[in-house]
Amino acid sequence: MLGRFEYARPQSVDEACRLLAEGGRAAAVLAGGTDLLVDLRNGFRSPSLLVDVKRLGELQALKTRSDETVVGAAVPLNVVVENRELRKAYAGLSDAALSIATYQLRNRATVAGNLCNASPAADMAPILLVLDAELTVQNAKGTRAVPVATLFTGAKRTCLVPGDVVIDVRMPPLDGELRTAFRKQQRIRGHDLAVVNAAAAYAPSRATLRVAVGSCAPTPVLLEPFDTKGTSPQALADEVLRAAAAATAPIDDVRASAAYRRAVLPVLLRRLLADVVSGRGGGI
Ligand SMILES: Cc1cc2nc3c(=O)[nH]c(=O)nc-3n(C[C@H](O)[C@H](O)[C@H](O)COP(=O)(O)OP(=O)(O)OC[C@H]3O[C@@H](n4cnc5c(N)ncnc54)[C@H](O)[C@@H]3O)c2cc1C
Incomplete structure (x- = not known):
């Protein structure tokens, strides 16, 4: 059940900021509400003021x-x-x-x-x-x-x-060709949170690859950029997998075990790299 709270729909960002400043820690920004209202219903949060910014x-x-x-x-x-x-x-x-x-x-x-x-x-x-x-x-x-x-x-x-x-x-401004891809492993097709997710951006003209991984650490993790010049796709993939394993610390939770996440991560990353480096195009 939802607790009691005031609801405000300001007409400008300045008004929203004023209301939030007055409300301090007891106030919360409401956008789509698809996380916030779930938290309110479950009693994880109990703000006394919701400031709805959705229509600003x-x-x-x-x-x-x-x-x-x-x-x-x-x-x-x-x-x-x-x-x-x-x-x-x-x-x-x-x-x-x-x-x-x-x-x-x-x-x-x-x-x-x-x-x-x-x-x-x-x-x-x-x-x-x-x-x-x-x-x-x-x-x-x-x-x-x-x-x-x-x-x-x-x-x-x-x-x-x-x-x-x-x-x-x-x-940032697009600087030449940029190939991006996203991959997600989830328990079921349809709506489910990620067991592991990852994204990559590859700029062939600058020989730079950026990779980030989610659901394998307390926060999403951005790996150090990779220099792809003169590196074979296989060697590059090995380097990315090593860096990802070192930068993440999966845990057991309701969606998967740490061991499963550690096993899935390399598979997902190899597919992700094939998407961007070979330009095959991605897919979730
Ligand atoms: C059934 C279901 C399935 C879902 N599946 C997924 C999924 O597959 N993947 C996934 O990643 N998420 C999923 N979610 C989570 C959720 O839908 C997303 O995180 C959503 O993008 C949150 O956006 P919102 O506008 O609804 O945020 P809200 O719920 O309005 O707000 C979320 C948080 O952000 C703050 N906030 C929002 N907007 C602003 C702003 N402009 N300025 C400052 N603070 C702000 C709020 O105060 C609150 O703390 C799912 C949720 C549900 C209920």
């Missing part, structure tokens, strides 16, 4: 240009999935969004909410890590950029502070 105009941006890609914090995942320019530029981003839950749920859930909830299994996290994305964050004192690489501080924890509102998620 400043959070609705969706721009896909070569010099700027912006996904507003209130844009539903289905809009991301269905945007053709986004798919053309970042197939891995579209696939990650498509892998989340059901069509109905994706009509409410947002990319920003997925990141702010900071689940180790968050499907948008690995791809946004490899894309070097950053969040525009505003509070009553001003606006700042928060790289996704510094966002996660622990399981379900971020560096955001009470009063912060994420305005949008930004990707």
Whole structure:
């Protein structure tokens, strides 16, 4: 059962920031509510004020240009999935969004909410890590950029502070060809959280490969970039697998054992690398 709380729907980001500053730790930002309302119902959180940002105009941006890609914090995942320019530029981003839950749920859930909830299994996290994305964050004192690489501080924890509102998620300008892919292992086809997920971004002209892994540590993990120059696909895969094993620490939980995760991770990563390095195109 839901506890008692006040509900506010501000008309501007400034008003939202003011309400959140007044509410302090007792206030929470509400976007799609697909994580937050579940937490309220289960008694994991009990804010006295919900500030609904879902309809704020400043959070609705969706721009896909070569010099700027912006996904507003209130844009539903289905809009991301269905945007053709986004798919053309970042197939891995579209696939990650498509892998989340059901069509109905994706009509409410947002990319920003997925990141702010900071689940180790968050499907948008690995791809946004490899894309070097950053969040525009505003509070009553001003606006700042928060790289996704510094966002996660622990399981379900971020560096955001009470009063912060994420305005949008930004990707750096596209510099030549970039191949991206996302892979996810889950218990069942359909809506289920990841047992292991991973994303990669490969820039052939710069011979750089970036890989991130989720659900295998308290936070999603971005590996150090790989220099692919003069490296055979086999040697590259071995290097990535070694780095991933060293940087992760899977645990047993309701979805899988640590041993299963350790066994699946190399398989998933080899498929992911085949997607981007050979340009075969990905798939979840
Ligand atoms: C049945 C079901 C299946 C699911 N399947 C998956 C899955 O397969 N993969 C997956 O990764 N997730 C899954 N989820 C989780 C969930 O749908 C996502 O994490 C979703 O993207 C969260 O976005 P939201 O807009 O609903 O966030 P909300 O629930 O509104 O908020 C989540 C958290 O982020 C904060 N927040 C949200 N927006 C902002 C903002 N603009 N500024 C500051 N803080 C903000 C909130 O305060 C809250 O702490 C599932 C959930 C359900 C209920």
